[in-house]
Amino acid sequence: MLTMKNLEVCFNSAKEHEYPYIGIKYKIESFEKPEITIIPIENYDKRLEDYKDVCNDDLTFKYKYNDKIKIVGFTMGNDFDEIESDLVD
Numbered sequence: 001m002l003t004m005k006n007l008e009v010c011f012n013s014a015k016e017h018e019y020p021y022i023g024i025k026y027k028i029e030s031f032e033k034p035e036i037t038i039i040p041i042e043n044y045d046k047r048l049e050d051y052k053d054v055c056n057d058d059l060t061f062k063y064k065y066n067d068k069i070k071i072v073g074f075t076m077g078n079d080f081d082e083i084e085s086d087l088v089d
Helices: 004-016 041-054 080-087
Strands: 021-028 035-040 069-077
Touching (some): 004 021, 004 041, 004 069, 021 041, 021 080
């Protein structure tokens, strides 16, 4: 099971090794397929703060209308193709 700690490790490792992108995969209950967001290195610190504010430890979103959203995968990469190969089924 993925946790907030795992997500923090991903962000910190990507920053340390200067990967230009992190991909986050979301499962949204009412959607047929998961969605993926690409985060550039310049936004890592702020985006991690945001996730800590809006996600529970199990990476489900906390708020009333977002409680059916869950982070189900994440990876770092040098380009979008690497992220796609890791996160797209």
